[in-house]
Amino acid sequence: xxxxxxxxxxxxxxxxxxxxxxxxxxxxxxxxxxxxxxxxxxxxxxxxxxxxxxxxxxxxxxxxxxxxxxxxxxxxxxxxxxxxxxxxxxxxxxxxxxxxxxxxxxxxxxxxxxxxxxxxxxxxxxxxxxxxxxxxxxxxxxxxxxxxxxxxxxxxxxxxxxxxxxxxxxxxxxxxxxxxxxxxxxxxxxxxxxxxxxxxxxxxxxxxxxxxxxxxxxxxxxxxxxxxxxxxxxxxxxxxxxxxxxxxxxxxxxxxxxxxxxxxxxxxxxxxxxxxxxxxxxxxxxxxxxxxxxxxxxxxxxxxxxxxxxxxxxxxxxxxxxxxxxxxxxxxxxxxxxxxxxxxxxxxxxxxxxxxxxxxxxxxxxxxxxxxxxxxxxxxxxxxxxxxxxxxxxxxxxx
Numbered sequence: 001x002x003x004x005x006x007x008x009x010x011x012x013x014x015x016x017x018x019x020x021x022x023x024x025x026x027x028x029x030x031x032x033x034x035x036x037x038x039x040x041x042x043x044x045x046x047x048x049x050x051x052x053x054x055x056x057x058x059x060x061x062x063x064x065x066x067x068x069x070x071x072x073x074x075x076x077x078x079x080x081x082x083x084x085x086x087x088x089x090x091x092x093x094x095x096x097x098x099x100x101x102x103x104x105x106x107x108x109x110x111x112x113x114x115x116x117x118x119x120x121x122x123x124x125x126x127x128x129x130x131x132x133x134x135x136x137x138x139x140x141x142x143x144x145x146x147x148x149x150x151x152x153x154x155x156x157x158x159x160x161x162x163x164x165x166x167x168x169x170x171x172x173x174x175x176x177x178x179x180x181x182x183x184x185x186x187x188x189x190x191x192x193x194x195x196x197x198x199x200x201x202x203x204x205x206x207x208x209x210x211x212x213x214x215x216x217x218x219x220x221x222x223x224x225x226x227x228x229x230x231x232x233x234x235x236x237x238x239x240x241x242x243x244x245x246x247x248x249x250x251x252x253x254x255x256x257x258x259x260x261x262x263x264x265x266x267x268x269x270x271x272x273x274x275x276x277x278x279x280x281x282x283x284x285x286x287x288x289x290x291x292x293x294x295x296x297x298x299x300x301x302x303x304x305x306x307x308x309x310x311x312x313x314x315x316x317x318x319x320x321x322x323x324x325x326x327x328x329x330x331x332x333x334x335x336x337x338x339x340x341x342x343x344x345x346x347x348x349x350x351x352x353x354x355x356x357x358x359x360x361x362x363x364x365x366x367x368x369x370x371x372x373x374x375x376x377x378x379x380x381x382x383x384x385x386x387x388x389x390x391x392x393x394x395x396x397x398x399x
Contacts, residue, residue, distance in 0.1 A: 019173060019193055019194065019195050019309075020050055020192045020193065020194065020308070021050045021141075021192045021193075021194035022050070022051065023050075023051070023140055023141070024047055024048070024049050024050075024051075024055050024057070024082060024088075024122065024140060024141070025047065025048055025050065025122070025140075025141045025169060025191070025192065025194055026045060026046070026047060026048075026062075026120055026122050026141045026142075026143045026169070027046045027047060027048035027087065027168065027169045027191035027192075028044075028045070028046035028166050028167070028168045028169065028191065028205070028208070028209070028210070028211075029044075029045055029046075029113075029118075029120050029143055029145055029161070029166060029167050030043055030044050030045075030113075030161065030166035030167075030208050030210070031043045031092075031113030031114050031115045031116070031118060031145075031161065032115035032161065032162060032163035032164060032165070032166075033092070033093070033094060033095055033098060033102075034093075034094045034095015034096055034097045034098045035095050035097055035098075035115055035163040036097055036163055037097075037163045037164050038095065038097055038098045038163050038164060039098060039099060039100050039164070039208065040098050040100050040101070040102055040208060040210070041094050041095065041097070041098035041099070041100065041101055041102070042091050042092060042093065042094045042095075042098070042101070042102050043091075043092035043093050043094075043111070043112070043113040044089060044090060044091055044092060044102055044105070044210050045062050045076075045089075045090040045092065045120055046087055046088070046089055046090070046210055046211055047062075047082055047087065047088040047089075047090070047122065048082075048086075048087055048088075048169065048190060048191045048192060049082040049083065049084060049085060049086055049087075049088070050085065050190060050192030050218075051084060051085075052084050052085070052223075053084050054081045054082065054083050054084055054086075055081060055082050056080075056081045057078040057079065057080060057081060057082055057088065058078070058079045058080065058081075059078075059124065059125070059126065060077075060078045060122070060123060060124050060125070060126070060140075061075050061076060061077050061078055061122075061123050061125065061126045062075075062076050062078065062090055062107075062109070062120060062121070062122055062123075063075050063076070063120070063121045063123060063128065063129055064076075064092075064111045064113055064118060064119065064120050064121075065118065065119045065129070065132075065151075066114055066117075066118055066119075067114065067117035067118050067119065067146055067148040067149045067150065068132075068148060068150055069132065070131055070132040071130075072128050072129070072130050073119075073121070073128050073129040073130070073134075074109075074111040074128075075109075075126065075128050076090055076092065076107060076108075076109025076110075076111060077107075077126050078090070078106075078107050079107065080106055080107070080213070081213075082106075082213060083213055083217060084217065085190055085217040085218035086213060086215065086217040086218070087211035087212060087213060087215050088106045088107070088212065088213050089102065089103060089104075089105045089106050089107075089210050089211060089212035089213070090105060090106065090107045090108070090109060091105035091107070091108045091109070092108075092109050092110065092111045092112070092113055093109075093110050093111055093112040093113065102210050103210055103211070103212050103214075103215070104212055104214070105212060106212050106213050114146070115161060115162055115163045116146045116160045116161060116162060117145060117146025117147065117148045117149050117157075117160060118144075118145060118146065118149060119142070119143070119144050119145075119149050119150075119151045119152070120142070120143045120145070121139050121141070121142045121143075122139070122140045122141040122142075123136075123138045123139055123140060124138055124140055125138040132150050132151055133150065133151040134151075142198075143157075143158065143167070143198055143202070144157035144158070144198050145157055145158045145160070145161060145167045145198070145202075146158070146159075146160040146161070147159075147160055152198045152199075153196045153197060153198045153201075154195070154196055154197025154198055154199060154200070154201075155197055155199055156197075156198065156199035157198050157199060158198045158199060158201075158202040158204075159199075159202075159203075159204050160204070161204055162204075164206060165204050165205060165206045165208070166204075166205050166208045167202045167203070167204055167205065168180055168191060168202060168203055168204075168205035168209070169191040169192070169193060169194070169201055169202055170191065170193035170201055170202065170203060171186040171189040171190055171191055171192065171193055172186065172189070172193055172306055172307060173193065173307065175193065175203060176203060177203045177204060177205050177206065177207070180203065180205065181205065181206075181207040181209075182207055182209075185304055188216065188218065189218060189306070190218035192218075221245070221246045221247055221248060221298070221300055221304070221306070222242050222244070222245050222246070222248050222270075222298045222306070223242055223243040223244045223245075224240060224241070224242055224296075224298070224308055225241045225242060225243050225277075226239070226240055226241045227239075227240040227296050227308055227309065227311060228240070228311065229294055229311050229312075229313035230313065231287075231313055231314065231315050232283070233386045233391050234283055234285055234384075234386070235283050235284045235285040235286065235287045235315075235353065236283065236284040236287040236292055236294070236313045236315060237281065237282075237283045237284075238253060238281065238282045238283070238284065238294055238296075238311075238313075239279070239280065239281045240279075240280050240281075240296055241277060241278065241279050241280065242271075242274070242277070242278045242280075243277060244274060244275050244276075245270060245271050245272065245273060245274040245278065246273055247272070247273065247300045247301050247302065248270035248271060248272060248273075248274075248298060248299075248300060248301075249269075249270050249272075249299050249300055249301045250267055250268060250269050250270045250299050251267065251268045251270060251280065251296055251297065251298055251299070252264050252266070252267050252296075252297040252299060253265050253266040253267070253268070253282050253284065253294060253295075253296065253297075254294065254295040254296075254297055254307075254309075255284060255287075255288075255292055255293065255294055256292075256293040256294075256295075256310065257288050257290075257291075257292070257293070258293070259293040259310055259312075262293070262295055262310075265284055265286070265352060265353060266282050266284065266353065268280050268281075268282055270298070270299075272301075283353075284353055285349050285353035285355070285382075285384075286349055286350075286351050286352065286353040286382055287313070287315045288315060290314065290315060291312055291313075291314050291315075292312070292313050292314075292315055293309070293310040293311070293312055294309055294310055294311050294312075294313065295307050295308065295309035295310050296308045296309055322336050322337040322392075323335075323336045323383065323385060323392045323393075323394045324336070324394070324396075325348075325381075325383040325394060325396040326396070327374075327376050327381070327396065327397075327398040327399075329375075330373060330374070330375050331371050331372060331373050331374065332348055332357060332371070332372040332374050332376070332383075333369070333370075333371055334346060334369070334370040334371070334372065334383065334385075335367070335368065335369050335370070336363075336367075336368055336370075336385065336392065337366060337367055337368070338363040338364065338365060338366065338368060339365065340363075340365050341362065341363060341364055341365055342362070342363050342387045342388055342389075342390065343360065343361075343362055343363075343387055343388070344360070344361060344362075344363050344385050344386060344387035344390065345358065345359075345360055345385070345386045345387065346358065346359050346360075346361060346370055346372065346383070346384075346385050347359075347383075347384050347386075348372060348374060348376075348381055348382070348383050348384075349381065349382045349383075349384065350379070350381055350382075351379075351380060351381070351382065356374055356376065356381070357372040357373070357374035358372075359372055363387070376398040377398065378398050378399060379397070379398055380395055380396075380397050381395065381396055381397075381398065382394070382395055382396075383395075383396055
């Protein structure tokens with residue numbers, strides 16, 4: 001029973017970590033400009049700002065090094081700013097081919113980039129990098145593209161682009177070249193997906209789409225401003241807020257034990273169209289013991305969706321060897337041992353968090369037997385006992 005006193009220490013609050021970058025990122029890289037078969041006459045690097053404020057790029061630079069080189073990097077200095085949820089286009093070297101000029105660039109350089117493999121870095125400094133894989137806090141973002149790139153974020157570089165294809169950053173985890181391309185459902189959703197793994201954050205895009213600071217900014221059906229979670233005596237309490245909503249049908253709450261495979265555990269109605277701050281919450285009463293991972297899926301009325309998260313909430317609910325439950329007939333028989341006298345709430349839930357039976361009772365010191373009238377179908381259920389300084393949970397099976 002001493003473990004029960006540690007519940008507060010196990011509580012956790014997690015911030016929004018929705019795999020969306022919180023800083024300016026490299027959103028598209030194209031080194032085939034002017035090459036055989038190319039449409040555009042110049043190489044280019046495109047930046048994207050996923051934040052809610054314009055960011056000054058004066059004193060920043062983009063830098064390039066060929067895939068296997070160890071010499072100093074080539075540098076293009078930047079000036080000006082990139083708008084909130086907008087783009088910044090950097091024009092680089094021209095080839096002898098191509099038929100179409102880039103849109104008006106926001107910055108111009110002379111870096112001759114490879115069409116198939118290389119390394120591009122965004123820095124908040126104009127000092128040239130040195131070496132094959134430099135380490136400096138000035139690197140804001142890094143893209144290693146093509147299989148021979150020897151400096152990249154995560155486990156591997158992006159797939160190889162070509163004379164007729166760029167590498168483009170995703171908008172969400174499920175983005176494809178089609179969804180990001182002309183007429184695609186994510187074409188106007190920005191390119192802010194960032195797990196710090198180049199191989200999974202980018203797609204090869206045959207429809208290169210250079211965008212500058214005058215291009216349309218990201219369309220945000222919902223502007224999510226926070227997504228947090230904490231453990232309470234009744235389960236994982238999730239809270240989120242929006243600054244504005246457009247065509248918002250509802251939010252789905254997804255949960256996972258491993259952070260990979262998620263299952264829907266709840267749904268909260270959205271506010272359709274709103275320009276005011278909206279606050280939402282949901283309590284997962286069937287949270288697993290230990291770490292629970294949650295995603296928030298926002299769904300439009302037309303079925304399009306965007307998923308945020310995951311966030312992690314550590315549950316302090318401890319299963320107890322002293323707490324036992326047995327379902328028989330029209331009742332649930334509960335037994336447990338208590339070290340002192342206290343008032344408690346005893347409740348049974350299905351695995352979806354729906355309360356099926358509840359009673360308030362007084363525990364006596366020593367052995368206690370409690371009966372809850374409830375008719376249960378065959379399956380797995382949760383029993384929870386909550387009182388002052390006491391939270392117990394156990395699973396039981398109705399045969």
